[in-house]
Amino acid sequence: MSTAPLQQFGILSLLGHLGARARQIVQRVSDRMRFAFQAAAVVFRLRSLGIGYTWRVILNQVKFTGLHAVPFLTFVSAVSSALLVIQVLNQVSKLGFEAIIGTVYVAALVRELAPLLTAVVVIGRSGTAIAAELSTNRVWEEITALETMGIDPLHYVVFPRLVGVTLATMCLVVYFDVVALIFGYISARLTTGMTAGTYLRYIIDQFTMADFYVTGLKSFLFGIIIALIPSFHGLVVRGAPTDVPKATTRAVVECLALVFLVSGVVSALFYY
Amino acid sequence: MDIPMGSGADTLSEAMSGEGHDHRGETVLRCRGLQAHHHGEVILAGLDLDIQLGEVVSLIVESEWAARLVPRVLIGLESSDGGEVELQGTRLSGLSEHLKLQLRRNIGYLFHNSGLIHNLTVWYNVALPALYHTRFKDLQGVGEHVNVLIDRCQLTEWSNLRPAELDESSRKRVALARAWVMSPAFLVYEDPLMNIDTASGSELLDLSFGPTPPEWAGRDPRPADSAVLITSQGLHEGLFRYVDRMIVIKEGEVAFSGNPKQFDRRAKVHLRDLINTKEASDHEL
Numbered sequence: 001m002s003t004a005p006l007q008q009f010g011i012l013s014l015l016g017h018l019g020a021r022a023r024q025i026v027q028r029v030s031d032r033m034r035f036a037f038q039a040a041a042v043v044f045r046l047r048s049l050g051i052g053y054t055w056r057v058i059l060n061q062v063k064f065t066g067l068h069a070v071p072f073l074t075f076v077s078a079v080s081s082a083l084l085v086i087q088v089l090n091q092v093s094k095l096g097f098e099a100i101i102g103t104v105y106v107a108a109l110v111r112e113l114a115p116l117l118t119a120v121v122v123i124g125r126s127g128t129a130i131a132a133e134l135s136t137n138r139v140w141e142e143i144t145a146l147e148t149m150g151i152d153p154l155h156y157v158v159f160p161r162l163v164g165v166t167l168a169t170m171c172l173v174v175y176f177d178v179v180a181l182i183f184g185y186i187s188a189r190l191t192t193g194m195t196a197g198t199y200l201r202y203i204i205d206q207f208t209m210a211d212f213y214v215t216g217l218k219s220f221l222f223g224i225i226i227a228l229i230p231s232f233h234g235l236v237v238r239g240a241p242t243d244v245p246k247a248t249t250r251a252v253v254e255c256l257a258l259v260f261l262v263s264g265v266v267s268a269l270f271y272y
Numbered sequence: 273m274d275i276p277m278g279s280g281a282d283t284l285s286e287a288m289s290g291e292g293h294d295h296r297g298e299t300v301l302r303c304r305g306l307q308a309h310h311h312g313e314v315i316l317a318g319l320d321l322d323i324q325l326g327e328v329v330s331l332i333v334e335s336e337w338a339a340r341l342v343p344r345v346l347i348g349l350e351s352s353d354g355g356e357v358e359l360q361g362t363r364l365s366g367l368s369e370h371l372k373l374q375l376r377r378n379i380g381y382l383f384h385n386s387g388l389i390h391n392l393t394v395w396y397n398v399a400l401p402a403l404y405h406t407r408f409k410d411l412q413g414v415g416e417h418v419n420v421l422i423d424r425c426q427l428t429e430w431s432n433l434r435p436a437e438l439d440e441s442s443r444k445r446v447a448l449a450r451a452w453v454m455s456p457a458f459l460v461y462e463d464p465l466m467n468i469d470t471a472s473g474s475e476l477l478d479l480s481f482g483p484t485p486p487e488w489a490g491r492d493p494r495p496a497d498s499a500v501l502i503t504s505q506g507l508h509e510g511l512f513r514y515v516d517r518m519i520v521i522k523e524g525e526v527a528f529s530g531n532p533k534q535f536d537r538r539a540k541v542h543l544r545d546l547i548n549t550k551e552a553s554d555h556e557l
Contacts, residue, residue: 053400142390145387151373
């Protein structure tokens with residue numbers, strides 16, 4: 001018996017499977033893009049909708065995402081910068097290459113680790129909270145209740161989170177850099193006895209304007225991702241409370257993947 | 273009434289200013305040939321319904337799901353499977369979500385499960401629609417109005433609690449105060465007696481439709497002359513005292529429509545399977 005038809009069937013089946021998968025991915029991307037455009041459209045309707053009562057939600061979001069994250073972010077920033085500085089200086093100080101600490105701080109911490117680690121902390125705290133809260137609101141029909149009151153959920157629920165999380169993330173990245181600068185110096189001082197003046201000179205020599213743009217752009221985009229993706233997953237939930245943890249998990253995984261992808265793309269655009 | 277509803281309308285006033293809009297505003301809700309299905313079950317098979325300002329209409333359906341779905345279709349929260357709905361003179365089909373939201377500002381909606389926002393206190397739950405829809409400079413009067421409503425619904429001592437700390441009957445009163453806060457022209461009560469006992473149900477109906485108590489004479493904050501639609505699964509005889517018109521839907525068709533006084537023994541026997549045993553026992557039939 002010839003195996004050709006079977007092989008053909010196998011290839012067709014594989015192609016069919018790949019096609020279906022590709023269609024599913026395109027559908028998912030277009031769903032998220034549509035949601036992002038709808039959320040963005042609220043900004044253009046603000047003249048008629050007004051900020052109104054949403055300022056209270058924005059303040060709460062900034063407080064939760066920004067202020068409440070400070071102790072944990074301080075810990076993450078202090079430990080990561082100290083470890084990095086100690087490891088690098090231990091290797092290079094014997095060769096007299098202490099100046100490399102400026103490159104390490106700017107290239108590794110400011111450009112890459114600060115936005116990424118801040119985003120991971122914000123996803124862990126606020127991304128999960130947004131997805132869990134909105135999906136619970138959906139299950140309890142609180143979102144439907146808002147619609148019956150003539151309240152636009154995109155304006156009342158998503159827009160304040162978008163503004164609050166983006167503002168807070170941008171501030172937290174700057175805060176991360178400052179804490180890393182301080183703990184990096186303490187570590188350098190303890191490891192090699194480096195003076196503050198020398199430490200600062202090494203770092204300032206490495207800074208370029210591009211570093212400010214990249215940090216600002218990354219933190220801005222990360223804030224948008226961390227607000228929109230969990231909001232999307234929270235609001236698409238229908239029905240059962242068992243969908244709440246599923247929505248939260250999906251939101252976290254998708255946020256992490258997108259944040260790393262965007263970080264890579266932005267760095268590639270500016271530095272390669 | 274045929275209203276040209278171009279998709280290019282950017283504001284509700286623009287949409288409502290179309291030719292044919294009923295500026296006299298007597299009819300709050302009008303639907304023609306409305307159809308709705310749920311998982312193959314016929315909920316509505318061509319309902320024609322008009323509700324005027326000041327009228328209280330009870331729509332009795334066969335299932336809990338139908339009692340939730342029908343009012344939501346009527347205010348454009350869920351899409352219908354056919355027919356037309358006009359809300360305050362504006363046809364819902366073809367209306368954007370943004371314009372539907374604007375239209376619902378003038379509707380008070382009582383959810384079957386109260387639909388309160390769980391992270392807000394009682395006070396903020398009642399105030400939310402007013403705080404959201406009022407310009408900042410006009411906010412001063414909102415607080416006072418909310419306090420009066422909370423007092424009228426006997427919620428003053430719980431105004432700083434969250435919904436989870438209240439019993440279901442109190443949550444319904446909070447939801448009722450919230451439905452009233454914008455003094456809407458159209459009130460929708462979605463299965464209002466669900467999940468509460470008979471005594472609490474009677475209290476809720478008295479609070480909604482009963483005569484104004486002497487201490488509230490001249491300052492009753494309840495919306496005056498609103499049109500009211502009450503949907504419920506089965507028939508609650510407590511409603512008989514307050515409704516102007518009853519419509520019973522059986523298998524999607526109107527099985528009875530008229531004044532409660534016309535709803536005689538024969539009709540009750542005919543619609544026996546729809547009678548809710550809460551208040552109307554077989555013995556009463």
